[in-house]
Amino acid sequence: MKTEMPEVDRRMSHFETVCREEGLKLTHQRREIFREIAQAGDHPDAEVIYQRVRERVPTVSLDTVYRTLWMLNDLGLVKTLGSVRERTRFDANLESHHHYVCRKCGLTRDFVSDELDNIELPASLYSFGDIDVTHVEVRGLCRECARK
Amino acid sequence: MKTEMPEVDRRMSHFETVCREEGLKLTHQRREIFREIAQAGDHPDAEVIYQRVRERVPTVSLDTVYRTLWMLNDLGLVKTLGSVRERTRFDANLESHHHYVCRKCGLTRDFVSDELDNIELPASLYSFGDIDVTHVEVRGLCRECARK
DNA sequence: TTTAATGCAAAAGATTTGCAACATG
DNA sequence: CATGTTGCAAATCTTTTGCATTAAA
Numbered sequence: 001m002k003t004e005m006p007e008v009d010r011r012m013s014h015f016e017t018v019c020r021e022e023g024l025k026l027t028h029q030r031r032e033i034f035r036e037i038a039q040a041g042d043h044p045d046a047e048v049i050y051q052r053v054r055e056r057v058p059t060v061s062l063d064t065v066y067r068t069l070w071m072l073n074d075l076g077l078v079k080t081l082g083s084v085r086e087r088t089r090f091d092a093n094l095e096s097h098h099h100y101v102c103r104k105c106g107l108t109r110d111f112v113s114d115e116l117d118n119i120e121l122p123a124s125l126y127s128f129g130d131i132d133v134t135h136v137e138v139r140g141l142c143r144e145c146a147r148k
Numbered sequence: 149m150k151t152e153m154p155e156v157d158r159r160m161s162h163f164e165t166v167c168r169e170e171g172l173k174l175t176h177q178r179r180e181i182f183r184e185i186a187q188a189g190d191h192p193d194a195e196v197i198y199q200r201v202r203e204r205v206p207t208v209s210l211d212t213v214y215r216t217l218w219m220l221n222d223l224g225l226v227k228t229l230g231s232v233r234e235r236t237r238f239d240a241n242l243e244s245h246h247h248y249v250c251r252k253c254g255l256t257r258d259f260v261s262d263e264l265d266n267i268e269l270p271a272s273l274y275s276f277g278d279i280d281v282t283h284v285e286v287r288g289l290c291r292e293c294a295r296k
Numbered sequence: 297t298t299t300a301a302t303g304c305a306a307a308a309g310a311t312t313t314g315c316a317a318c319a320t321g
Numbered sequence: 322c323a324t325g326t327t328g329c330a331a332a333t334c335t336t337t338t339g340c341a342t343t344a345a346a
Contacts, residue, residue, distance in 0.1 A: 003241075011240055025320050025325060038240045043256050045235040046311080061328045066311060069238060081237040081247065081256065082230040085311095087193040087335075089229040090217060092159055092185045093151075099229065100276045108191050108229065113270050121286060122261050128248045129290035136284050138269060142277035173300060173345050194336080209303045214336060233336095235310075 001041035011038040018075055032057050033068045034077065043081055098135060102142035111138075149189035159186040166223055180205050181216045182225065191229055246283060250290035259286075 003011075015034045019026050032053050037044070044052070050065045072078040086106055096117050097110045116136050125131065151159075163182045167174050180201050185192070192200070198213045220226040234254055244265050245258045264284050273279065 023321095023325095027320070027326065029327070034240070037238050040240075041258075043237040043239050045237050047235065049238065059328075062310095063312070063329085064327060067326085073238075076242075078238050078240050079242065081239055082234065085236070086230065087195065088233070089191040089193050090185050090197065090221075090226050091191050091229055092182070092188075092226045094224075094227065100273055102277060103280060107276075109276050111270060111273055115270075116267065119264065119267060119284075122259060122263075125248055125259055125286060127291075128255075128257050129250060129288050129292075129294060131286055131288040132251065133287050134284060135287065136267075136282060138273060138279055139281050139283065140277050140279040143275075144277075146277060171300095171346095175301065175345070177302070207303075210335095211304085211337070212302060215301085 003039050003041055008035070008039045015072075015077055018077060022075065024071070029053075029057060029060050029064050030068050030071075032060070033065055034072060037072070037078055096133070098137065100138045100140070100142075102145055103139050104141055104145040107142045107144070151187050151189055156183070156187045163220075163225055166225060170223065172219070177201075177205060177208050177212050178216050178219075180208070181213055182220060185220070185226055244281070246285065248286045248288070248290075250293055251287050252289055252293040255290045255292070 012031075012035060015031075015038070016026060019030070024030075033049060036049050036052050040049075040052075046062070046065055046069055049069070050060070050062045053060050053065065069078070073080060089108070091110075093110060095112070097112050098116055100109045100111060101107070113136075117134070119134065121131065121134065160179075160183060163179075163186070164174060167178070172178075181197060184197050184201050188197075188200075194210070194213055194217055197217070198208070198210045201208050201213065217226070221228060237256065239258075241258060243260070245260050246264055248257045248259060249255070261284075265282070267282065269279065269282065
């Protein structure tokens with residue numbers, strides 16, 4: 001389930017290029033933390049990344065992992081799954097619906113779409129398991145944030 | 149942006165029915181916490197719900213809000229946006245892709261689909277703001293969890 | 297009256313921050 | 322060598338838990 005080496009190498013050099021462009025130092029820790037995410041196929045969280053990097057860099061600290069992760073996210077080198085630095089939000093609307101989320105302020109609005117509710121999913125998906133619901137999240141910059 | 153009253157009332161009576169069926173006590177706190185989510189149009193988090201309920205029930209405590217929220221979630225009376233009781237996960241795959249997520253164990257697998265990448269979104273969406281990316285999350289029970 | 301639910305306070309967990317020591321460019 | 326980065330420890334913030342008290346059925 002790991003990413004293949006040629007792809008990992010491609011990601012590593014992109015990472016190094018972006019860091020140089022931004023004037024960020026290419027430390028041993030940063031390289032190894034990024035490499036870990038670049039080759040992982042399972043979307044690890046900060047703690048898991050920390051444990052894995054520690055096998056190769058025993059002195060790395062958890063706070064460096066966090067700092068690096070957010071730095072990579074700000075540079076657009078990694079993405080986060082689910083909410084970004086946000087708490088769990090609750091919703092009592094049980095009808096099938098989807099969300100528009102502002103990438104900057106987190107504003108979230110419901111929308112419905114019969115078309116989306118009936119999209120055909122790739123057959124390969126069923127090899128992962130069965131399917132209950134399909135939820136579409138549309139991200140963008142909301143009007144309010146665009147004005148500033 | 150609040151939910152209209154008739155719909156709130158419908159949700160309230162559904163909530164009461166389910167609680168009775170499950171033998172759960174209909175306390176003042178539970179009613180007001182549920183009402184708050186039922187009428188909110190903005191997907192509040194636990195802290196926000198707590199602050200709003202406190203205006204009407206000044207003695208309510210934050211831990212009761214948390215306990216009630218998870219109870220409602222377990223009963224299927226509310227849903228959570230984003231990850232459920234999970235930490236932020238990271239991903240270095242920047243290509244457009246979607247996720248299959250197991251509702252039980254959180255297993256997450258990437259998948260790609262040209263069809264999904266080209267779905268037509270409702271025009272009304274553009275009234276919220278501009279659109280960067282569309283991400284589809286398919287939820288279900290993975291094979292591993294289904295076997296148990 | 298019986299039992300479950302609440303509020304409090306304390307614990308646990310996750311993430312962030314200040315700062316001196318250190319490594320990179 | 323100058324500056325940005327690290328590791329440590331402590332702080333902060335969010336969520337959970339134990340337990341005596343209270344309220345629903």
